[in-house]
Amino acid sequence: MPITITVRGKEPLPTGEYRVELTAIELSTGQFGDQLKWTFRVLDKGRHLVAYSSISDSPDSKCMRWAGALMGRAIQLGEQVDFESLVGKTAIAVVVKQRRENGQEFNRVEELLPDTTNAADTST
Numbered sequence: 001m002p003i004t005i006t007v008r009g010k011e012p013l014p015t016g017e018y019r020v021e022l023t024a025i026e027l028s029t030g031q032f033g034d035q036l037k038w039t040f041r042v043l044d045k046g047r048h049l050v051a052y053s054s055i056s057d058s059p060d061s062k063c064m065r066w067a068g069a070l071m072g073r074a075i076q077l078g079e080q081v082d083f084e085s086l087v088g089k090t091a092i093a094v095v096v097k098q099r100r101e102n103g104q105e106f107n108r109v110e111e112l113l114p115d116t117t118n119a120a121d122t123s124t
Contacts, residue, residue: 012107020093021044022070024035025083027079028052033057036083040093040109049093051109060085068090069112 020040028037030052040049053062059075064084068075070089075081092113099105 011046012105013042013045013049013095016095016099017113018045018093018095019090019117020049020112021088021090023048023088024085025087027055038109042093049095049107049109066112069114072114088119089099090117 020042022038023041024037026037029033032054034055035089036053038051038053040051041047045060053066054120056063057062059077064075064081067081067083067086069091075079092115093109094111094113096108096110097105098108
């Protein structure tokens with residue numbers, strides 16, 4: 001049986017909002033110490049995005065804001081968040097196309113917003 005792979009370009013996505021699914025979250029060590037590595041699949045583009053956040057228990061921190069967006073609600077004080085349980089959930093990623101000093105373009109996930117496309121219609 002042949003093994004086939006479709007070649008995809010590495011052209012960054014245009015700046016915009018994209019519906020994404022969290023496919024993995026893991027602990028990583030980076031330039032600033034321990035952090036979370038978030039891997040998202042862009043649902044209608046067949047692409048993946050990787051983003052990083054610090055590990056912080058502040059409700060205003062990126063990791064807590066993003067967890068809340070994936071849960072569809074704000075994280076409450078005293079609430080314990082199981083980040084691995086967020087895998088498979090969707091959100092809207094605010095993606096920005098940026099350019100490095102060497103001219104290479106890349107995408108940065110600026111923020112996650114709650115995904116309201118699957119919200120139940122309660123008006124009927």
